[in-house]
Structure formats: C-alpha cells, structure tokens
Amino acid sequence: MKKIHLLLLKSFIRPFVSTLFIVMFVLLMLFLFKYIDDLIGKGFAWYTILELMLYNSATNVAMALPLSVLLSTIMTYGSLGENYELVAIKAAGISLRRAMYPMIVVVTLLSMAAFFFSDYMLPVANLKYFSLLYDARKQKSADLLPQMVFSNSFTGYTIRVKSKDPDGQRLYGIMIYQKSADNNNTTVTIAREGTMFRTMGDKFLVLKLKDGVRYEESAPDNATYNYRQRLSRFRFKETEQKFSLDGLKLTRTNESEFKTASQMMNLKQLRFYVDSVQHQVDGSIVQNYRLITPYMKFFNMPAKPAVKYIPADKAGVLKSMKLADQVVALSSASSEIRSIKDILKNRTDRYNDDTLNIRRYASEVQKKFTLSAACLALFLIGAPLGAIIRKGGLGLPVVISVVFFLIYYIISTIGEKSARAGSISVVFGMWVAIIVLTPIGLFLSYKAATDSAIFDVELYKRFFNKLIKRKSN
Incomplete structure (x- = not known):
C-alpha cells in the first residue's frame, strides 16, 4: 500500500x-x-x-x-x-x-x-x-528629448530637437530655452548638432553642442531705470551643458498610504474594518432620524370627536384656507422638504459608499x-x-x-461583481462557483468509480451511427 x-x-x-x-x-x-x-x-x-x-x-x-x-x-x-x-x-x-x-x-x-x-x-x-x-x-519617460517636440523634462529649460540618429545619441537642430528667475525666456541657445550622454550614477545629462550661437537678454550695467535691455550674442564651435536628472529618478510613495485597501489586509484586519464600518452605518441611521425629527409636525386629535371626522385630501385642506394662508403653507412645506433633501443627500451618498466598502471588504474576507x-x-x-x-x-x-x-473563473467573477454591487449576498456570490463545481466533481467521482465511459468517443460514434441507420430505414 x-x-x-x-x-x-x-x-x-x-x-x-x-x-x-x-x-x-x-x-x-x-x-x-x-x-x-x-x-x-x-x-x-x-x-x-x-x-x-x-x-x-x-x-x-x-x-x-x-x-x-x-x-x-x-x-x-x-x-x-x-x-x-x-x-x-x-x-x-x-x-x-x-x-x-x-x-x-x-x-x-x-x-x-x-x-x-x-x-x-x-x-x-x-x-x-x-x-x-x-x-x-x-x-516620467526616459525619452527626454523627443523629435519635433518642446520638452519640459528638465526644470527651468525647454528643449527642442529637430531630428536624431537611430541610436538616439546624436542630435540635430537643437534649440534650448533657459528661463530666468522671473520665469521669462531670456536665454536661447541654438546649435546645428550635438551628442548627449549620462554621467556616472545617472546624476546629469550632458549635451555637447557644436556650431551654435547663444542669445541672452540682460539689463544694462548701472541702470537705474531699465527702459531698454541689452542683447548679447555668443558664437561657439563646441560647448557643453549639464541638466540634472534628480527629478527623473524613481521616487517611492510611502506604503502606508496603500494599507487601507482591501487587498493589503489580512483576515483579522478585514473583519475589524467591516465591524467598525457597520457600526458607523448603524449609528448614522439613528443620527438621520434625529436630524429629520424636528421637521416632522404632529397634530393632536381628540379621542372622541364630537363631529364625525372625515379625512380630507391635500386639496381639501388647502381649499379650507384663505389664499394668503395657502401660499404660506405651500412655501413652508416646500422649504422643509428642501431642507430634508439637503440633509439626507450627502448622508445618503456616504451611506452608499460605506455599504459598498462593507461589501468589498466582506468579499475579501470570503x-x-x-x-x-x-x-x-x-x-x-x-x-x-x-x-x-x-x-x-x-x-x-x-x-x-x-x-x-x-x-470556474467566469462564475466566480460574475458572483464577485454581483456581490459587490449588492445584487446578491456576499457569501453566496463568493461561493457560487464552488457550489456549482462541487456537485460536478462528486458526479464525476461516482462515474470514475463505476468505470463509466462518459468520455468514450467510440461510444458516442456507435450511438449516432445506430440513430442514423434507424432514420434511414
């Protein structure tokens, strides 16, 4: 054995x-x-x-x-x-x-x-x-300098490249706008071609520019009133310009911001969250009743009226009033209805969100x-x-x-979505695939124990051949 x-x-x-x-x-x-x-x-x-x-x-x-x-x-x-x-x-x-x-x-x-x-x-x-x-x-994308696009990947600079080689290292038609302290484009660099590479540790991107000119606007020296600015022009055969890559490195978000999601909780945390939110929902229902109660009006009627009381509809009540009293009654009723709707609208949205969270976290428990x-x-x-x-x-x-x-996957997915939407019970929605497949497994186990030929292709061929012969005869 x-x-x-x-x-x-x-x-x-x-x-x-x-x-x-x-x-x-x-x-x-x-x-x-x-x-x-x-x-x-x-x-x-x-x-x-x-x-x-x-x-x-x-x-x-x-x-x-x-x-x-x-x-x-x-x-x-x-x-x-x-x-x-x-x-x-x-x-x-x-x-x-x-x-x-x-x-x-x-x-x-x-x-x-x-x-x-x-x-x-x-x-x-x-x-x-x-x-x-x-x-x-x-x-951000590592394609820092795309073709024919003014790129703002680097803080304080706007760079445009006309074309690049297939390797992406050699650039042509380079235009660099450098912003000043007051966020104006006062410096422009134009180069016919250049190459780019990264320094060790990916700290800087270096552009080696060739055959270009640099235009810079600045205030004149010792000027008390800056009525006109000074334009400077510098021609160069070759120069280098560095751009910091600190803003392009992968920055990690604090993981504690994701811990409240249902997928990040264990069974104990999920049950505690469901119980706390359910307690909050029950308390909000009681609070809703307390908020609406002041807007409700009750009229006391005698226990044994001397005159036979005939219930009157809304139109009959209004007809028994004067015109001025009708206007006051209708305006007061509509004002109270608007107040109740305003009070309940936000609380209803919050109630729907809380119940949706309860179903989502309860489904994770199952x-x-x-x-x-x-x-x-x-x-x-x-x-x-x-x-x-x-x-x-x-x-x-x-x-x-x-x-x-x-x-199994289709049934479980449909059941999970239906449970989270509130169409069916959470327990039934999460277990419906198991409920459907378990009887199938027990039936197949019985057929296998009894040497059933349920998947024998030859058996079905013989059956259909006999059926065709009967119809032909």
Missing part, C-alpha cells in the same frame, strides 16, 4: 511543479504585455523591473494554484490510466477512492498552505506590488477561504476526469482543464 501511495505522490508532484511554473510564466507574460509601455523607456534599473515581476508573480498565485491543481491531477490520473496502472491498482483490490486518499491528503495540505499564504503573505505582496507599480506608472476551497473542488473534478479520459501529457488534459477553469 505504501508503494502505491509513493507512486501516486511521485506521479503528482512532478506535473504539479511544472504546470505551476508554466501557468505563472504565462500570467507573468500577460502582465508584461499589459504594462510594457509603462516600464520600457523610463530608465529603470534592472533590479526594479525584476522586483516588480517578483511581486506580480506572488499576486498571481491565487489564479495559478487552482489551475495547476486541476491540470496536474488530470495529467496524473490520465497518465496512470493510459499506462494501465490504474487497472493494475483495481486488480489488486484497491478502489479508486482508496487510491485517491494520499492525493486528498496532499491537496488538503496544499489548500491549508494556500489559506495561510493568502492571509499572511499575499497582503504584503499586494502592498509591495501595487505601490511599486503606482510609482513606476507615474514615472476570498481568503475560497482559494483553498477551489483547490479541493477542482481536485474533485480533475482526478476522476483523468481516470475517465485516460490521457496524459499536455494535450487533451490541457484543453479540458482550461474549459473547467474558465467555467
């Missing part, structure tokens, strides 16, 4: 590790394709991009782990069925359910590890990833548990599917696993 357990574990660990790395690599490539324009051409150090990719890989575990469990289990049991090893196990008197015990233990431990990862490590990875991505996206449950539910689907189709490798198992994972 121990040898069979060891065989199953060895058959599962290898495809699980390989599929996990493949899925993580595919998701990482999707991340690079999405943010390639925000990362390339901004002068980032290689370790900054590597750090961002590492944090993104950690955030992709929530999607990669269930898919890897599904794909690896289909490959494991499909390979065992293809090599008739499952037949040998059943011939030895061991049922499929009993042969799945070591796999169930491994996937259960993996699900527990996924829960602790989503509760302790994932919030930290999300904090590092989103804060670094935010700083990287707002970083998401901590749905990751572990998804691994178990997809394992219940993958193991019997592999035993039924009896195909290993990366062919048919990949197609089937992608189909079932898309079903």
